Amino acid sequence: MTGVTLKCVDKDFGSTKIIDNVSMDIAQGEFAVFVGPSGCGKSTLLRMIAGLEETSAGAIEIEGRDVTQTEPAQRGVAMVFQSYALYPHLTVFENMAFSLRLARAPKQQITKQVNEAARILKIEEQLDKKPSKLSGGQRQRVAIGRAIVRQPKVFLFDEPLSNLDAELRVQMRLELSLLHKQLGSTMIYVTHDQVEAMTLADKIFVLRGGVVQQSGTPLALYDDPANQFVAGFIGSPAMNFLSATVSAVTTAGVVASIEGSDGQSLEAQLLDTTLEAGQKVTLGIRPEHMHICESGLSTTVEMTENLGGVAYLHARLMGGQKIVIERRGERQSHQDESISVWADPKHVLVFAQDGQRLR
Amino acid sequence: MITNRRKHIVVAMTLIAPFVFIFALVFLYPTLKMVELSFTNAPLIGSGEWVGLDNYRRLFNDNLFYTSLKNNGYFVLLTVVPTTVIALAIALAVNRLAGSMQALVLAVFFLPYILPVSVVTQIWAWMLDFQFGILQPLIEWVTGKPVAVFNHPSWVMPAVASITIWWTNGFNVLLFIAGLRNISPDLYEAAALDGASRRQLFMKITWPLLWPVTALVLTLQLILQLKLFDQVYLLSGGGPFNSSYVLLMMVYREAFQLNHGGYASAVAVILFVLIMIVSVLQFQLLRIGGRK
Numbered sequence: 001m002t003g004v005t006l007k008c009v010d011k012d013f014g015s016t017k018i019i020d021n022v023s024m025d026i027a028q029g030e031f032a033v034f035v036g037p038s039g040c041g042k043s044t045l046l047r048m049i050a051g052l053e054e055t056s057a058g059a060i061e062i063e064g065r066d067v068t069q070t071e072p073a074q075r076g077v078a079m080v081f082q083s084y085a086l087y088p089h090l091t092v093f094e095n096m097a098f099s100l101r102l103a104r105a106p107k108q109q110i111t112k113q114v115n116e117a118a119r120i121l122k123i124e125e126q127l128d129k130k131p132s133k134l135s136g137g138q139r140q141r142v143a144i145g146r147a148i149v150r151q152p153k154v155f156l157f158d159e160p161l162s163n164l165d166a167e168l169r170v171q172m173r174l175e176l177s178l179l180h181k182q183l184g185s186t187m188i189y190v191t192h193d194q195v196e197a198m199t200l201a202d203k204i205f206v207l208r209g210g211v212v213q214q215s216g217t218p219l220a221l222y223d224d225p226a227n228q229f230v231a232g233f234i235g236s237p238a239m240n241f242l243s244a245t246v247s248a249v250t251t252a253g254v255v256a257s258i259e260g261s262d263g264q265s266l267e268a269q270l271l272d273t274t275l276e277a278g279q280k281v282t283l284g285i286r287p288e289h290m291h292i293c294e295s296g297l298s299t300t301v302e303m304t305e306n307l308g309g310v311a312y313l314h315a316r317l318m319g320g321q322k323i324v325i326e327r328r329g330e331r332q333s334h335q336d337e338s339i340s341v342w343a344d345p346k347h348v349l350v351f352a353q354d355g356q357r358l359r
Numbered sequence: 360m361i362t363n364r365r366k367h368i369v370v371a372m373t374l375i376a377p378f379v380f381i382f383a384l385v386f387l388y389p390t391l392k393m394v395e396l397s398f399t400n401a402p403l404i405g406s407g408e409w410v411g412l413d414n415y416r417r418l419f420n421d422n423l424f425y426t427s428l429k430n431n432g433y434f435v436l437l438t439v440v441p442t443t444v445i446a447l448a449i450a451l452a453v454n455r456l457a458g459s460m461q462a463l464v465l466a467v468f469f470l471p472y473i474l475p476v477s478v479v480t481q482i483w484a485w486m487l488d489f490q491f492g493i494l495q496p497l498i499e500w501v502t503g504k505p506v507a508v509f510n511h512p513s514w515v516m517p518a519v520a521s522i523t524i525w526w527t528n529g530f531n532v533l534l535f536i537a538g539l540r541n542i543s544p545d546l547y548e549a550a551a552l553d554g555a556s557r558r559q560l561f562m563k564i565t566w567p568l569l570w571p572v573t574a575l576v577l578t579l580q581l582i583l584q585l586k587l588f589d590q591v592y593l594l595s596g597g598g599p600f601n602s603s604y605v606l607l608m609m610v611y612r613e614a615f616q617l618n619h620g621g622y623a624s625a626v627a628v629i630l631f632v633l634i635m636i637v638s639v640l641q642f643q644l645l646r647i648g649g650r651k
Contacts, residue, residue: 050552051552052548052551052552071551072548072551072552073551073552073553073554073555074554077552078552079548079549079552081545081548081549083543083545085543085545085546085548085549087546087549087550087563087564088568089567089568098550098553098563099552099553099554102553102554102555102559102563103554146549146553150553
């Protein structure tokens with residue numbers, strides 16, 4: 001069954017198109033993540049689903065019901081804001097009970113539901129406190145608790161972890177994941193942090209300029225990006241992009257010589273290509289797919305980031321193009337050393353001049 | 360950072376010294392002098408003889424003092440709460456406007472506040488003039504006959520109160536606008552998702568979160584309106600039949616017209632104490648009210 005469906009949705013602010021013809025299907029119980037850089041329209045899209053922004057064109061359905069013109073409160077959604085948006089003059093209990101009290105629910109039911117949510121989130125001790133007396137993490141829990149109490153069909157999260165410190169963010173990320181398993185509700189989560197997207201999502205939607213660039217499971221997006229933007233956005237450190245010129249087309253793919261590298265080239269596997277020799281392309285190789293070898297692309301290591309289990313060598317090719325090489329268990333710094341690197345043709349992605357992936 | 364405590368204190372003292380000096384010169388010293396004068400029979404200029412509590416005894420037997428006190432109370436009733444309610448209503452309306460329209464409307468409401476009191480009273484004296492005031496037809500339409508507003512015992516105080524509200528309301532609107540802008544729009548969105556109606560948004564979000572500003576406006580207004588003088592002095596001179604006579608007018612008349620410096624000081628001391636007690640009491644009550 002479908003959880004949330006968007007059909008050709010548009011959002012205009014004056015003459016500016018913020019969301020451009022977005023269609024998507026999010027299954028019931030799925031954890032969907034909208035990810036993209038600042039200003040890509042991900043928060044606007046979430047607010048449109050919540051009903052906080054009007055939809056200029058298209059339709060939004062929640063569990064099969066068209067809610068495009070429905071008031072926010074009647075959509076069956078609950079939202080967790082980046083600022084938490086806790087009512088500062090009310091206690092934690094009153095904050096969580098707010099919606100039920102407005103709906104004139106019986107007192108017993110209110111107490112039961114709030115206590116249940118507080119138990120799930122381990123904030124029973126905080127119920128009598130005002131938000132100003134809570135830490136960032138506790139406020140975040142209260143905000144989530146307020147959403148749980150409403151028993152919504154869809155949970156909406158607008159960058160909920162961005163105000164927390166790094167350690168707490170990792171902890172809350174895990175808890176959100178567990179909460180999703182426990183409640184089994186549809187959740188839509190907005191973030192600009194691709195690590196959050198990769199770790200939380202069943203399905204990621206990558207947005208840029210109000211357009212969905214690609215959607216799919218985190219690994220599908222990582223392994224098989226549809227364009228250069230998605231390839232660069234998903235994964236940390238980011239994929240290496242090298243400007244190159246096709247020097248030969250073979251049955252297995254292409255050979256492309258790296259710009260400014262004195263004819264040094266890399267091979268890439270392509271199934272079907274209309275590429276011809278002399279055409280300019282961009283090669284994409286993930287840092288973990290760059291290997292040090294006897295003969296290959298000559299590089300000079302400029303800096304090494306050693307994280308213990310893994311090291312990132314920041315190097316420069318002959319023509320000045322930068323690359324990052326991931327080395328598991330590396331202990332040497334290789335600082336200012338000249339090394340040769342190579343990548344397996346099946347891990348070398350090819351992008352056309354317009355950024356589209358060639359397969 | 361390592362700080363030298365002695366140096367720290369010297370710097371602090373140097374920084375507050377100008378304020379302390381000016382405060383002592385123009386407030387503390389005159390206040391103490393006023394209290395001292397209130398126990399003497401001094402004229403306006405020069406010292407007098409110590410008369411103990413005579414001035415206060417005389418004051419508490421003076422009918423004009425009670426009339427003035429009553430008029431002050433009446434004026435506070437007519438202005439403090441109404442001006443707060445009106446300012447809040449205007450602020451809520453102005454807050455809904457956007458961009459330059461909001462600035463324009465706000466400026467229009469604020470404009471009277473920058474006028475000097477003499478101009479304000481002159482404008483309204485003309486508008487309400489018995490013979491040619493442009494508001495007289497309106498009054499005639501309501502009451503059936505023109506009214507000499509500032510010469511009528513029951514009209515004078517409400518008229519002065521209305522003019523005062525018109526004059527000073529812009530500042531209160533500004534305070535409320537600042538208060539409203541302090542409320543995060545996220546709260547309204549969260550409440551909308553929680554199912555709050557427009558009325559509930561006001562009652563459950565706006566009103567409680569604006570309470571500190573409301574308490575401030577009420578207290579400032581109370582202090583300001585208890586110090587009423589200029590408007591009545593210029594519009595009605597305290598009349599007719601002392602129906603707009605207030606405590607500060609009594610101070611003025613005793614000191615500057617009757618040359619009773621000591622007695623005027625006693626009235627001033629009473630007014631000073633009254634304002635202090637009432638405003639502190641009110642602010643504390645309002646704070647408790649807001650905390651529950």
